[in-house]
């Protein structure tokens with residue numbers, strides 16, 4: 734078992750202790766959600782933490798607090814940064830919601846990567862049934878999961894408008910699963 738798997742197991746165990754009930758999941762893209770063109774115009778090109786706009790981070794935290802949801806990272810940041818580094822940057826922005834994991838990079842539509850995470854989720858120790866989900870992303874490749882997608886605008890990132898939409902989507906029934914990719 735690799736180090737990240739061990740960390741994942743410890744996290745999952747902590748989750749079982751703290752939240753044994755069914756839960757909701759926010760699949761989180763970062764660029765175009767937690768930052769925006771407007772943000773970069775004001776603050777210039779930055780790296781790491783400089784990519785995280787405090788107000789957008791606060792909205793994601795509020796969404797998770799109000800709906801009792803946890804995060805799964807679906808952004809390409811998962812390929813560039815380790816989960817611990819992402820978690821540390823989020824904490825520096827007061828985004829302290831539990832990060833359950835990251836989707837696998839399958840080099841396919843993001844909707845299929847998210848479906849693969851959902852299909853594998855019953856095997857994640859301590860993770861109860863998933864009773865709601867929403868995908869926050871400024872790209873549209875969600876295939877059959879499009880009804881659970883709240884699309885952000887890269888100009889503004891995650892605003893109050895998308896916060897309201899996301900809370901509504903989280904209250905919907907989960908997609909039927911698993912589903913074959915369309916031919």
Ligand SMILES: [Mg+2]
Pocket residue numbers: 762763764765766870871872
């Ligand atoms: Mg994006």
